[in-house]
Amino acid sequence: MNKFKIFSLALAASATVAKAQDINQAKKAIDAEQFEKAKTLLKSIIKAKPSDGEANFVLGTVYLNQSVADSAKIYFDNGLQASDKKNLSYIGLGQLDLDAKNTAAAQANFTLATKDMKRKDVNEFIYIGRAYMNSENPDYKNAIAVLQRALAIEPQNAQALLAIGDAYFGANNQNDAYKAYRDAFTADNTLLRAKMQSGVLLKNAKSYDEAIKSFNEVIALDANYGPVYRELAETYYKWARNKPSTSKVNLQNAITNYEKYLSLTDYSLDSKMRHADFLVLVKDYKNLEVVANKMIAQDKVNPRIFRYLGYAAYENGNVDVAIKSIEDYIKAPGNKVIGRDYLYLGLSKIKKGTAADGAVEQAAFDAGVADIKKGVEMDPVIAEELADFGKALFGKKQYAQAAAIFEIGASNKESKNYLDDSVYYGISIYYGNAGKTAETRDKVALEAADATFDKILVASPTYDEAYLYKGRINSLLDKDDLIIKNYEEYITKTTAKGAEELAKPATVKKIVESYNSIAAAYANTDKAKAIEYFNKTLVLDPANTYAAQSLKSLK
Template sequence: MIKLTTLSVALLASAFTAQAQDINQARKAIDAEQFESAKSILKSIIKAKPSNGAAFFTLGNVYLTQSVEDSAKIYFQEGLNASESGKLNYIGLGQMDLDKNDMTSAQSKFALATKDIRKKDVQEFVYIARAYMNTNKPDYKAAIAILTRAAINNSQDAQLQLALGDAYYGDGKQNEAYVAYRSAFQLDNTLLRAKMQLGVLLKGAKSYDEASKAYNEVIALNPNYGPVYRELAETYYKIARNKPSQAAANYKTAIGYYDKYMSLTDYSIHSRMRRADFLILIEDYIALEIEANKMIELDKVNPRIYRYLGYAAYKNGNVDVAIKSLESFINAPGNKVIALDYLYLGLTKIKKGTSADGLTIDPVAFNAGLLDIKKAVEMEPLAVQDLSEVGKKLFTQKLYKESASIFEFGANISDSKTYLDDNVYYGLANYYANNGKDVKPDVIALQKSDAAFERVLVASPAYHEAYLYRARTNRLLEKDDVMTKNYEDYVAKVTALGAEETAKPAVKAKIIESYNNIAANYANSDKVKAMEYFRKTLELDPSNAYATESMKTLK
């Protein structure tokens, strides 16, 4: 009987150890970003031992990571009934409350999760801190406060130090993050993520060579640790952005590392979507369209895939596929639509309505596209930065009204990096749209043109052409006094630059234009002054017909 009891205890201990190893195996798979493998392990644990609350909690967190909230909630709620560590699931539900901005409910659940825990227990606090970091609106300061208090009782926990490093990193405290990551790796030298994050800090500081060196140290410890190759890929992406002349080679290196990362994960639909996100970053839309079509074969109902297909099809000129895909994504219930979705949909509609020679656009298609672009800008004002090149293309095709409609979005967004260009082109487009021989000037459009050039001069006083175009615009508006002042300002500004500047043929022609228009304005009210300006024209161009004939008339 004694032997039997001993054996039973041994078997129980063995079973517990195997169970513990299984959940640790799942956690390692999660750390390696092998989420499908982790889910499989955790589901087998739950099936074998439904009392394992930690397995429910960990599985729920995987689903939250993958943005599958319904499944996450099911496992958290079921996990509350588990007899072992079931209270951890309050933390998962608390994070979901944070996602809904329900702070009171979240804190109530966190309190239930930590009720009656031992003084040196830190695991619950680590998970709560991560809930604050992983929510839709991360609160890194709250996470730091929780972890700092927990560290008073147990500072030697590697996972606590890793979480503290992530919290400091998120809060922009690089030095503190470095200390925490270093401590985490010193406490547990198998914790490769902590060592990898030291490289992430260097990447954030734009020390790309040092970051790559740090990542290679991780690879030397474990060449099969997948996330480090993703970080290398993202580092080479950053290098490419900072060295445009070498961008193609660095993008190629980046995608090579990303494919290595993929080979070490589970090629699930979620890891494929993460790769699709990276293809968008490196602007490889041909590869993105291929990848999106492969993902649709794997999962015909996941709406996010249609976003990728829509983006790629738009960039690759497949307008019908782009419109259908983006509308499918935007109209699917529960999708988190972003500004870029509406922006690309609007631009695709405009592209579809543009004639093959690029010289005309169907007004119905153009206006439909503008409505979607307006939605995009309302959601994210800086989306206007992606419109500038579109507006310039329309401008070069002499589609001035359409060009003005595009540039109008960015002309009032002062934080945009294209703000100055947008106002220059907005002013020019409205001016040229109303400068034709058989065109009846649109007063409102011309007033907007004048206002745009005024903003240009505020942002860039040295852009003297703005004075000239303000003068031309006010001439069309028949505001002769304002026109005269604008021309005078232009002449004064370019003359101040010296004889070398005014001797340039293009500048000389504009000065002559200024003198003739100023003279014409004075012709009916002050003949002496008018003749003075015509003489200035003839000093620069003795054969100028307009000045010569006008002088004869005035005499």
């Protein structure tokens, strides 16, 4: 799950006028992730006073957090025309510069934002720190540096402590993050996000039970604080994923808590889309289809809805709708395409090209694999989800197709399935060619499989079966020297394991295969060696017809 972008705005020093109260209400709504409520409040303030710089800045920041950069810039530009706190909008423009990787322009805007600060002001520094963190190109080092300036002025400022905790968290400095969150909550015990973030640290450390306990402490303080239920949902999801034995119960807990989160935030289209993202993660596709159809009823023109329809349609067996929906999503201008979009598109094309008897249309399969590879290029973790699909093809003896799927995982050393996928890739190539004549074998694929077993031995030197498969593959390639070398290596490694291993029937069978293969490789160049190895076979397996007949031929 992608890290939820932390979005919190410093609550300005209290003021008695209605405007200040309203903007603080908007900031509280933002902290509670009630973004539609916050936008409504802020727009009402701006309508009453268009020149309100802070309201324009905060509203622009909300839009920026929701990835609506055009609207964000409109409000930042409006804020620059304000008579009150117009400097804040330079910070928003600075974040847009950071998103565009223009750090010099961003720094220039931050300088404009701070040049007229009063000696005891800190909010500008907090906002700049957040801009560095919430940029599409986060810079936690600079965020920490500017937030330290705020804390030098006001060491017990709870919002500055919360923000620097988030910066340390982003920089993977868990110890300092924990201390900052603790200090922030001590400075202001109504700042529930600071206490919640301590639980987030536990979640990321995979201390799921302790994280849940921490989140429940937040709920005990305020059962209506929505974001904590999102964190609970994500914790249960991660627990289910990392401990499959808990999967059923924890995935249901994840869904229940996410629905509670939604009920306490808002039911805007944006929140429904976040819900849809979560349903994809927990694989609740029936619910996803319901949510997607509700979104269409609410907003028929938002192209992002097609993503959810595509995912749900594939999982629910409607591949034509899946292909059309996902292609419509990918083609729509402005959509941010992710690896999973191409994964589902590829799987849908393969499923569409698969007949009822399991036979696969090769052109459809190849098109699907090409899309899946695009997805893996964008998000390498996706490769880890392909193993079961590959094994299903292998089980149906569709070895060429299985190899194409396993090759994807075997190409990614960082995948947790790297070794398993590599082995399956190699043996799929072998079995796919074993029954073919010398003229029809795919020698390029066999060479690639042989090289893959070399990589497996680098990653796992004790995987002795690799030598056996390398011997078999080189038999198909008619490379006598490598047949001898690899089978002898297998015999040496296996013999070193001792008598108990050598007594196993499965091991005896493989040793006999090795002796016969080595003997056959020697037959045309060194008859004495060939005879020696065939005799070794007959010691282990006196009834071995191949060895016996081969010896007669050699003599």
